[in-house]
Amino acid sequence: MIDELKKLVTQYLPNADLALLEKAYNYASSAHYCQIRATGEPYFNHCCNVAKILTELKLDIPTLCAALLHDILEDTLVVSQELKQEFGEEITSLVEGVTKINSYKFNDKLTAQAENWRKMLFAIVKDARVIIIKLADRLHNMRTLKSLSPDKQKKIALETLTLYTPFAHRLGIYNWKNELEDLTFEILEPDKYNEIKTKWKARSGRNIEYLNYLEKEITKKLTSANIPFRLSSRPKNLYGIYRKMQRQQKPFSAIQDLFGMRIITDTQEHCYQILSIVQTDFKIVENSFTDYIILPKANLYQSLHITVASESDVVVEIQIRTEEMHKKAEYGIAAHWRYKDQFNKTTDNSKDIDLEKHLEFIKHILETKDSEEFLSDLKTECNFEQIYVSTPKGKIIRLPDGATALDFAYAVHTDIGNKCMGVKVNGKMVPLNYKLISGQTCEALVRKNIKPSEHWLSFVVTYQAKYRIRKFLKETKKQLRS
Numbered sequence: 001m002i003d004e005l006k007k008l009v010t011q012y013l014p015n016a017d018l019a020l021l022e023k024a025y026n027y028a029s030s031a032h033y034c035q036i037r038a039t040g041e042p043y044f045n046h047c048c049n050v051a052k053i054l055t056e057l058k059l060d061i062p063t064l065c066a067a068l069l070h071d072i073l074e075d076t077l078v079v080s081q082e083l084k085q086e087f088g089e090e091i092t093s094l095v096e097g098v099t100k101i102n103s104y105k106f107n108d109k110l111t112a113q114a115e116n117w118r119k120m121l122f123a124i125v126k127d128a129r130v131i132i133i134k135l136a137d138r139l140h141n142m143r144t145l146k147s148l149s150p151d152k153q154k155k156i157a158l159e160t161l162t163l164y165t166p167f168a169h170r171l172g173i174y175n176w177k178n179e180l181e182d183l184t185f186e187i188l189e190p191d192k193y194n195e196i197k198t199k200w201k202a203r204s205g206r207n208i209e210y211l212n213y214l215e216k217e218i219t220k221k222l223t224s225a226n227i228p229f230r231l232s233s234r235p236k237n238l239y240g241i242y243r244k245m246q247r248q249q250k251p252f253s254a255i256q257d258l259f260g261m262r263i264i265t266d267t268q269e270h271c272y273q274i275l276s277i278v279q280t281d282f283k284i285v286e287n288s289f290t291d292y293i294i295l296p297k298a299n300l301y302q303s304l305h306i307t308v309a310s311e312s313d314v315v316v317e318i319q320i321r322t323e324e325m326h327k328k329a330e331y332g333i334a335a336h337w338r339y340k341d342q343f344n345k346t347t348d349n350s351k352d353i354d355l356e357k358h359l360e361f362i363k364h365i366l367e368t369k370d371s372e373e374f375l376s377d378l379k380t381e382c383n384f385e386q387i388y389v390s391t392p393k394g395k396i397i398r399l400p401d402g403a404t405a406l407d408f409a410y411a412v413h414t415d416i417g418n419k420c421m422g423v424k425v426n427g428k429m430v431p432l433n434y435k436l437i438s439g440q441t442c443e444a445l446v447r448k449n450i451k452p453s454e455h456w457l458s459f460v461v462t463y464q465a466k467y468r469i470r471k472f473l474k475e476t477k478k479q480l481r482s
């Protein structure tokens with residue numbers, strides 16, 4: 001196992017301190033000596049697998065060492081002091097961070113979960129690597145969950161789905177998020193999982209046929225246009241399909257895009273060139289184009305999305321993006337964090353700005369005092385669905401699904417939100433709690449003597465609006481007291 005790990009690391013860190021990695025390996029291996037997991041294998045295999053999962057994100061040696069050592073304080077006789085002597089401050093504090101998170105036991109009560117999660121977020125702000133190790137740990141535990149009792153499986157799966165998958169999403173680690181979702185789906189809703197899986201298999205033949213055709217044609221066209229690209233296709237995750245069925249109240253047969261295709265190229269210009277080739281040469285599903293390059297998602301995801309259809313209406317969603325956007329999409333903030341650290345001294349500010357935006361967001365969340373509020377904020381921010389409305393001047397504003405007229409006002413500007421008396425939607429006045437839908441033209445009207453009220457908090461959904469309203473109320477209270 002250590003040889004495999006070394007090989008994986010040297011692929012992206014040619015000058016890595018392999019001796020330190022091997023030291024951690026040997027140390028952890030002997031500390032966990034004779035311990036057996038529920039699966040029947042040596043306990044230490046779990047630690048190695050967690051480290052191996054983390055090499056997918058190309059993480060540094062201290063993180064990998066901490067991964068090998070991540071259960072050592074909890075499950076062996078080794079104490080922090082010894083660890084510090086052997087491996088120094090950095091690795092020890094990472095291991096301590098992970099151990100701390102483990103000590104918060106899952107509680108069915110929402111508030112208790114949120115509380116733990118706030119503490120976890122504190123850990124992130126100090127060091128994002130702690131949460132990433134924890135997510136890899138959870139991923140490996142979920143992969144090997146079958147050996148536990150059904151009750152335990154359910155409990156862990158529920159915890160994973162409520163707390164960890166939104167977080168993987170929020171950090172933009174979509175690979176892990178999708179796998180975690182399907183693993184939990186299988187345990188929590190085995191009947192639905194199996195039903196969708198069976199139907200999926202039955203229908204995938206026709207889809208694969210069309211997919212092969214698409215791959216061949218697109219390859220031909222892009223090669224002759226001299227555009228560098230790589231192309232990959234994969235099935236959509238089953239939980240995603242299930243959620244879509246629920247959301248749109250549709251049976252499986254009505255869900256069309258079972259597969260997604262990805263075209264990755266070098267520059268943004270090429271993304272748009274590829275898009276126009278796809279638009280000219282294939283049948284496009286109406287209104288299926290979304291430009292997340294100009295309007296990135298809240299977690300900074302960027303791509304062009306467009307759905308094509310065969311003559312017999314088999315559809316495939318195509319995502320077009322650059323290598324850079326791809327890295328961000330697959331590994332999110334983790335990838336950024338790594339760049340920042342590795343190339344600290346070179347000046348690549350654009351990446352740092354993205355990271356700063358993330359951390360800024362997390363810090364804002366931390367200022368929220370109430371735990372339930374906090375969890376619901378986190379959930380809204382993780383909300384996948386988005387709508388688009390425009391201002392009278394044609395500026396596009398992106399909002400989460402369910403956003404109200406007042407959310408729109410706050411999205412335009414804090415002052416407009418704070419003084420908003422009403423919003424005109426397609427020329428008609430609507431109440432502040434009116435739920436917007438995509439395509440509407442909105443204009444917020446302000447009046448000097450309007451002030452945010454407690455009541456507003458009961459219907460706004462965006463984090464931005466909540467944060468601004470609470471901030472205003474807090475400051476007013478302070479002024480009254482003084």
Ligand code: MN
Pocket residue numbers: 046070071137
């Ligand atoms: Mn573990």
